[in-house]
Amino acid sequence: MGNRAFNFNAGPAALPLEVLQRAQEEFVDFKGIGMSIMEISHRSAEYEQVHNETQELLKRIFGIPNGYQILFLQGGASTQFAMIPMNFLKAGKVGSYVLTGAWAEKAIQEAKLFGEVAIAASSAEQKFMKIPDLSEIKLDPNSAYLHVTSNETIEGAQFQAFPETGNIPLIADMSSDILSRPVDVSKFSMIYAGAQKNLGPSGVTVAIIKDEMLQDLPKSIPTMMRYETHSKNNSLYNTPPAYSIYMVNLVLKWIEEQGGLSVIEKNNIEKAGLIYSAIDQSGGFYRGPVDTGSRSPMNITFRLQNEELEKQFVKESEKNGFVGLKGHRSVGGLRASTYNAVPYASCKALADFMADFQSRNS
Ligand SMILES: *Cc1c(COP(=O)(O)O)cnc(C)c1O
Secondary structure, X not given: OOOOOEEOOOOOOOOOHHHHHHHHHHOOOHHHOOOOHHHOOOOOHHHHHHHHHHHHHHHHHHOOOOOEEEEEEOOHHHHHXXXXXXXXXXXXXXXXXXXXXXXXXXXXXHHOOOOEEEEEEEOHHXXXXXXXXXXXXXXXXXXXXXXXXXXXXOOOEEOOOOOOOOOOOEEEEOOOOXXXXXXXXXXXOEEEEEOOOOOOOOOOEEEEEEHHHHOOOOOXXXXXXXXXXXXXXXXXXXXXXXXXXXXXXXXXXXXXXXOOHHHHHHHHHHHHHHHHHHHHOOOOOOEOOOOHHHEOOOEEEEEOOOHHHHHHHHHHHHHOOEEOOEOOOOOOOEEEEOOOOOOHHHHHHHHHHXXXXXXXXX
C-alpha cells in the first residue's frame, strides 16, 4: 500500500492497515450472512458475538480483573465529563481533579455544573508542561473520587505513575493513551476512553467501571445518563454503535497479534524516541516544551524558533506526505501523534524529514 499517508493525526487517528483491510474483506458480506455488520439487528446472534467478544478481548489484553463492567457508550469522552459527576458526585462530597491541561479543564468545568469541585493538584503555573509530582496531590478526604487525565493530548504530557488514593475511587480519562502500555487496572475504579485515538474509529466510548461504583446511584438521572442502565443491559439498552464496536474488536485482535501491551509499549517508546531524539539532538533548532519526565510517547509536541518557520515546516511536511503535524489551535507549535497504529516507518520518515528540514533552514 504505497499510497498510505504518514498519518500523525491527533484524533480520529491512524488505524492499523491490517485492520482496515480485514474490515474491507468483511464489509459487504460479514461471515457469509449476505449482509454487512451494519445492516443487522443489535439483538442478532452475529452482532452479539462481536459485542461480547470485544469485551472479552479488552478484559484479556488490558488485564481487567473480575468485578468490573466494560461498557460501550456514546457521546464521546466529553459526555463522560458530565456523567461522572451526575452519577458519582453525591451531595456533601467534593469531586477532586488533577488539573493537567485542556482536557482536565473541560472535565472540571462539567463537574462544576453538578457539585463542588476541588483541584487536588495543578500544573497551570507550568503552562501544563509538566505533570504534577504525585507528592503534590492534596486529596480532600471528603472526595467522591479523584479524576486524572492520564495523557494530555493537546499539550503532550503523560502521567508516568498514578496516585494511591486509598478508599477514594480513582477515575482516569485515558482517551489518548489507553492500551499504549500495561496499566494496573485494579488501582482504578473507572477508566474511560473515546475510541478514536488508540482503540478504533469515533462513535464509541469505552468505560471500565468497578461493580461497587454502580451501587446506590441517584435515581433522578435520565436513563441514558445512568451507568446502571448500560451495565444492567450489557450496553444493549438501546442501539449501540455497532460498526465502531466491530472496528474496536479488530483493533484489539491486532494488538494481541502484535504480542500484547508490553510489546506495544516497547514499540511506542522506540517510535517516540526517534522523534524526541530529532528534537534533542537538533542543538536548539527544535524545542520540546514538555518537561522530560512528563513527555508523552503518544503526542509529541515541539516548537521552532518562530511561527513563520513552524508554518513553513507544516507546509513542507504536507508536500512530503505527512499529515496532522500542526499543533492544536489553542497552543500552536507542532505535534506528532504517534498512537499504537502509527508505524515505525512513519516515525523514522518524520525524524529524517526533521533533520533534512533543519539542514536546509539553519
Ligand atoms: C480527545 C479527547 C477527549 C474528547 O473525546 P471526544 O470523544 O471527542 O469527546 C477527552 N479527553 C482526552 C484526553 C482526549 O484526548
